[in-house]
Amino acid sequence: MNAQRKTPSHPATGQRIGYVRVSSVDQNDARQLDGVDLDKTFTDKASGKDTDRPQLKAMREYVREGDHLYVHSMDRLSRSLKDLQAVVEDLTGRGVSVSFVKEGMTFTGNDDPMATLMLQLLGAVGQFERALIKERQREGIAIAKTQGAYKGRKPALDAEAAASLRDMAARGIPKTDIAATLGISRASVYEYLKASAR
Known part of the structure; x- marks a missing residue:
């Protein structure tokens, strides 16, 4: 350098x-x-x-x-x-x-x-220890998922707010305005719309 x-x-x-x-x-x-x-x-x-x-x-x-x-x-x-x-x-x-x-x-x-x-x-030991910790985290999540115990991150919106989000989007309200109204990010708006389309 x-x-x-x-x-x-x-x-x-x-x-x-x-x-x-x-x-x-x-x-x-x-x-x-x-x-x-x-x-x-x-x-x-x-x-x-x-x-x-x-x-x-x-x-x-x-x-x-x-x-x-x-x-x-x-x-x-x-x-x-x-x-x-x-x-x-x-x-x-x-x-x-x-x-x-x-x-x-x-x-x-x-x-x-x-x-x-x-x-x-x-x-090298420090790097290896961090890799082991990550691997244990992944294994723990996988086990929790098979047992139905892993719920992931808590949704930012409840069912009623998510329905409002979809309704506003259907009416053509800009995503930025929807995000501001519901107090979430634009990225979250797109995630909710993508999830509802599945």
Whole structure:
């Protein structure tokens, strides 16, 4: 990645930078780097499925040689082993040290083969664990469906409101107006109409 190495707001050298990621706006990010003395922190409230996150990009553009990045754990930086390696290699290749607090590991770019292997192993284990969780969720839903216990997401409209929706659509009322009247999205209007046509 060709990042801007010098920015006016960055002091001369050696900042302690924190990167924090939580999956949703409701999650508390305060405890991730609690107790770590930092000069600046970048926080994303987004999924870690890829590296297309605004604050991750901002952090990568901000840091420069001599800085030290602190992240709570590897999965906060990335949930993908490939992305995890790419980000760490990019940062350490530019002279930035990267520490993962939970794993107790620091990477500097001058790491021995064992440190590189540990990064790969821990990243792969995390990715495997997430795949297992998803598989268990899918299996649980499948079992619940066969037992008639899985109802899916609760419908946004009751039967009477759904009937009103179909009636308004039949009278040619625009979908946007129907959505606004019933307090649902346009996409939901189309879903209800599609379901009623089956």
